[in-house]
Amino acid sequence: MSDTATPTVIRREEYAPPAFLIDTVDLEFDLVPERTIVKSTLRVRRNPDARPDAHLELMGEQLEFIGAQIDGQPYEHVRAHEHGLTVENVPDAFTLTLTGACNPEANTTLSGLYVSSGNFFTQCEAEGFRRITWFLDRPDVMSTYTVTLRADKAAYPVLLSNGNLVAEGDLPDGRHYAKWEDPFRKPSYLFALVAGKLVALEERIKSGSGKEKLLQVWVEPHDLDKTRHAMDSLIHSIRWDERRFGLELDLDRFMIVAVSDFNMGAMENKGLNIFNTKYVLANPETATDVDFANIEAVVGHEYFHNWTGNRVTCRDWFQLSLKEGLTVFRDQEFSAAMSGGDENEAARATKRIEDVRVLRQMQFAEDAGPMAHPVRPESYVEINNFYTMTVYEKGAEVVRMYQTLFGRDGFRKAMDLYFQRHDGQAVTCDDFRRAMADANGRDLAQYERWYSQAGTPRVTVTTQYDEAAKRYSVTLAQGYANGSPAARETQNGPLLIPFAIGLIGPDGADLPLTLEGEQRATGTTRVLELTETQQTFTFVDVAHKPLPSLLRNFSAPVIVEYDYSNDELAFLLAHDSDPFNRWEAGQRLATRELLALAARAGAGQPLVLNDALVKAFAHVLTDASLSPSFRELALMLPSETYLAEQMAESDPAAVHTARQFVRKGLAAALKAEWLAAYDANLTPGAYEPTPEAAGRRGLKNLALSYLSELDDPADAVRLATAQYDGANNMTDRAAALSALMNAAAATGSDYAKKALEDFYARFEKEPLVIDKWFSLQATQRGTAQRPVIETVRALMRHPAFNLKNPNRARSLIFSFCAANPAQFHAADGSGYAFWAEQVIALDAINPQVAARLARNLELWRRFTPALREAMRAALEQVAAQAKSRDVREIVEKALA
Ligand code: B3K
Ligand code: ZN
Numbered sequence: 072m073s074d075t076a077t078p079t080v081i082r083r084e085e086y087a088p089p090a091f092l093i094d095t096v097d098l099e100f101d102l103v104p105e106r107t108i109v110k111s112t113l114r115v116r117r118n119p120d121a122r123p124d125a126h127l128e129l130m131g132e133q134l135e136f137i138g139a140q141i142d143g144q145p146y147e148h149v150r151a152h153e154h155g156l157t158v159e160n161v162p163d164a165f166t167l168t169l170t171g172a173c174n175p176e177a178n179t180t181l182s183g184l185y186v187s188s189g190n191f192f193t194q195c196e197a198e199g200f201r202r203i204t205w206f207l208d209r210p211d212v213m214s215t216y217t218v219t220l221r222a223d224k225a226a227y228p229v230l231l232s233n234g235n236l237v238a239e240g241d242l243p244d245g246r247h248y249a250k251w252e253d254p255f256r257k258p259s260y261l262f263a264l265v266a267g268k269l270v271a272l273e274e275r276i277k278s279g280s281g282k283e284k285l286l287q288v289w290v291e292p293h294d295l296d297k298t299r300h301a302m303d304s305l306i307h308s309i310r311w312d313e314r315r316f317g318l319e320l321d322l323d324r325f326m327i328v329a330v331s332d333f334n335m336g337a338m339e340n341k342g343l344n345i346f347n348t349k350y351v352l353a354n355p356e357t358a359t360d361v362d363f364a365n366i367e368a369v370v371g372h373e374y375f376h377n378w379t380g381n382r383v384t385c386r387d388w389f390q391l392s393l394k395e396g397l398t399v400f401r402d403q404e405f406s407a408a409m410s411g412g413d414e415n416e417a418a419r420a421t422k423r424i425e426d427v428r429v430l431r432q433m434q435f436a437e438d439a440g441p442m443a444h445p446v447r448p449e450s451y452v453e454i455n456n457f458y459t460m461t462v463y464e465k466g467a468e469v470v471r472m473y474q475t476l477f478g479r480d481g482f483r484k485a486m487d488l489y490f491q492r493h494d495g496q497a498v499t500c501d502d503f504r505r506a507m508a509d510a511n512g513r514d515l516a517q518y519e520r521w522y523s524q525a526g527t528p529r530v531t532v533t534t535q536y537d538e539a540a541k542r543y544s545v546t547l548a549q550g551y552a553n554g555s556p557a558a559r560e561t562q563n564g565p566l567l568i569p570f571a572i573g574l575i576g577p578d579g580a581d582l583p584l585t586l587e588g589e590q591r592a593t594g595t596t597r598v599l600e601l602t603e604t605q606q607t608f609t610f611v612d613v614a615h616k617p618l619p620s621l622l623r624n625f626s627a628p629v630i631v632e633y634d635y636s637n638d639e640l641a642f643l644l645a646h647d648s649d650p651f652n653r654w655e656a657g658q659r660l661a662t663r664e665l666l667a668l669a670a671r672a673g674a675g676q677p678l679v680l681n682d683a684l685v686k687a688f689a690h691v692l693t694d695a696s697l698s699p700s701f702r703e704l705a706l707m708l709p710s711e712t713y714l715a716e717q718m719a720e721s722d723p724a725a726v727h728t729a730r731q732f733v734r735k736g737l738a739a740a741l742k743a744e745w746l747a748a749y750d751a752n753l754t755p756g757a758y759e760p761t762p763e764a765a766g767r768r769g770l771k772n773l774a775l776s777y778l779s780e781l782d783d784p785a786d787a788v789r790l791a792t793a794q795y796d797g798a799n800n801m802t803d804r805a806a807a808l809s810a811l812m813n814a815a816a817a818t819g820s821d822y823a824k825k826a827l828e829d830f831y832a833r834f835e836k837e838p839l840v841i842d843k844w845f846s847l848q849a850t851q852r853g854t855a856q857r858p859v860i861e862t863v864r865a866l867m868r869h870p871a872f873n874l875k876n877p878n879r880a881r882s883l884i885f886s887f888c889a890a891n892p893a894q895f896h897a898a899d900g901s902g903y904a905f906w907a908e909q910v911i912a913l914d915a916i917n918p919q920v921a922a923r924l925a926r927n928l929e930l931w932r933r934f935t936p937a938l939r940e941a942m943r944a945a946l947e948q949v950a951a952q953a954k955s956r957d958v959r960e961i962v963e964k965a966l967a
Pocket of ligand 1: 196197335337338339372373376395455458
């Protein structure tokens with residue numbers, strides 16, 4: 072456990088190159104669950120570019136020191152301490168051999184070497200390697216690795232590590248060994264090993280230049296029937312990266328291994344990606360359409376890291392977004408391409424909408440709280456706390472904006488230059504920006520502020536139409552909301568904001584665009600470059616007063632403020648040629664209405680549904696020219712969490728009342744249309760995870776979910792029961808169960824009891840499905856008679872619950888605390904008490920997972936006074952009891 076009394080703050084400005092370099096690493100493992108012996112032989116030399124140091128300081132944690140040698144001779148001047156090993160008075164160049172032991176069986180942190188289901192796995196990013204052996208465990212120390220694994224052959228028939236298998240064979244006493252060599256230099260965080268009883272789905276393909284490649288997806292034997300989709304996703308990723316970026320797989324062999332105990336989604340270790348089972352295993356019976364899409368995205372993400380992350384890595388952890396923002400951008404583009412081809416704008420928009428929804432709900436919230444930080448943070452206490460929405464998702468937006476500014480070709484040229492300059496190096500975000508600038512002949516000095524400035528920028532728009540002169544001027548002003556952390560800090564000056572805009576004529580068609588000073592009109596969407604605090608752009612030859620379509624395709628991660636009327640929003644929703652903004656108009660309309668209703672609900676006033684919203688939704692629901700997936704997204708109301716964050720004081724109960732009122736109102740007013748949409752979007756026949764089929768299921772199941780809100784949900788119950796019993800796929804079965812649970816909560820009946828029992832019995836042997844069973848119950852609607860916290864507490868005692876398994880903990884505890892806001896924020900404080908208990912319990916087992924849960928209360932200051940006080944008390948309780956650096960950093964920042 073990473074606990075210290077006084078936390079050390081690590082600062083970006085204090086970066087210094089390592090005093091020593093390690094050219095080669097030779098690791099020998101004797102794998103035994105309770106005591107694994109690790110012998111590490113390092114070729115070390117003084118770094119000519121660093122301040123000389125007499126001693127070599129190596130990092131190490133939770134290790135038992137056995138012995139040291141220098142150049143083959145026992146060396147006594149070695150001091151083992153809590154944070155590592157000091158090797159005193161070393162020569163300029165030498166071979167250091169260190170022998171130590173660790174206890175993988177007892178390692179519940181899932182960082183370093185650990186045991187899961189009887190097999191060995193590693194997780195080294197960010198600082199897990201030091202829990203395996205002593206090392207310069209920092210990303211700017213890159214070495215060539217040779218790894219020998221020895222273990223009992225019956226218990227651990229498969230022995231894997233990075234790179235190529237160069238030798239294997241039997242040893243005395245029923246043991247065997249395997250030796251791996253990774254030809255590419257890498258930092259320690261990309262090291263991995265796996266040992267155990269595993270089987271693989273294999274494919275051989277030829278890469279773009281005609282080289283043979285072996286692809287493997289390793290799983291436990293009973294999961295082999297759930298590997299096809301991951302393999303297909305890997306092949307698609309390889310092909311896409313060749314096509315779009317000219318990047319080829321560099322190893323002869325590429326392996327994915329699934330493990331059920333894992334702290335996050337997956338890890339891009341060189342040639343040996345290790346994945347949470349959740350992002351590998353899928354077949355139609357066990358995985359939903361969303362699972363299929365997530366697997367494709369995560370397989371792509373980790374594969375793309377091979378170039379953006381592994382071949383070119385980060386100099387230090389402050390540069391994390393160099394690899395993460397860029398790789399998220401690449402996986403987003405990949406998923407968009409898979410859902411409709413690189414060129415199909417409408418299909419791409421669906422993916423864009425989904426990504427922006429996540430960004431706005433999660434990253435904007437992060438920016439508004441105590442953990443707000445720039446894409447390139449300035450300091451941290453525990454680096455694992457900085458694998459954030461800001462580094463990943465806002466980081467991806469910062470990369471996307473280069474492409475928006477320079478086009479796909481300009482972006483590609485700059486990527487080529489980036490690899491030409493930096494292949495094999497550990498570099499910084501500035502190096503990336505420089506490649507973008509140089510390849511496109513642009514000065515991007517101002518753009519640096521996107522990396523150094525925390526907070527969500529706001530762009531306020533005012534427009535003016537001069538009827539006589541046919542001129543339309545758009546004034547953009549940038550800043551930050553009052554009271555936001557960003558506004559409190561010193562700001563570095565205005566950002567360069569690519570602001571895409573279109574003008575829509577009275578007939579709903581886009582107008583051709585001519586900016587003042589231009590000879591002729593070009594295009595119907597223009598990317599304005601806002602570089603000043605305030606700037607006016609004037610369009611000429613504008614025949615009629617237009618309606619502006621602002622920030623098309625969400626061209627920058629900002630909040631746009633513009634006073635649209637409800638009629639204008641309805642018009643945009645019906646006509647905007649930019650699918651993203653069409654969706655956006657509907658969301659604005661719904662958000663405005665929902666917030667007004669929440670205010671009334673909070674004040675105890677009666678609620679009335681605005682007919683304009685019903686009409687707008689009816690229009691979308693019945694517009695057959697729109698794809699089902701677009702309609703599904705447009706008809707989904709903004710989440711309760713997002714709505715609560717938009718209030719001056721978050722009031723989850725009022726938001727829930729308002730949102731339920733609107734759902735019920737839309738269900739009743741459009742009942743016939745929902746029923747028709749249900750019938751029109753059935754997907755008979757064999758299950759296909761294609762975007763088209765998934766889109767139909769999505770719209771059909773959304774219709775079912777609205778129908779389940781009716782006072783008399785008989786139709787929904789009839790349809791859902793039949794759908795549950797007849798489903799040939801998990802998407803439909805889970806949606807049917809959820810609709811039954813919803814109807815049950817609304818009416819107090821037990822519609823869902825039988826299906827819930829059946830679901831458990833049917834999937835008892837499928838942990839990922841049982842996770843869904845827990846999470847469906849944790850996120851269900853509560854009633855006055857039966858608050859969900861009681862169900863959650865009862866489920867904590869269920870024999871299938873296990874706090875040590877992160878997926879299971881997330882399925883029950885996180886689902887309740889983060890995805891059931893009305894129940895979690897119960898006025899009696901029962902949710903917060905539960906949260907505090909669980910953070911403290913997890914803190915002793917797995918600080919990384921505990922710290923994620925700890926973040927759930929960080930926006931406490933923004934809530935209504937009674938909730939705020941109850942949240943503070945819970946935070947103080949955790950602050951008093953938590954031990955890990957991870958959790959302490961979060962709660963101390965929240966309370967500061
Ligand atoms: N690079 C890893 C994340 C490691 C998290 C360490 N706490 C997965 C990814 O982003 O691909
Ligand atoms: Zn990543």
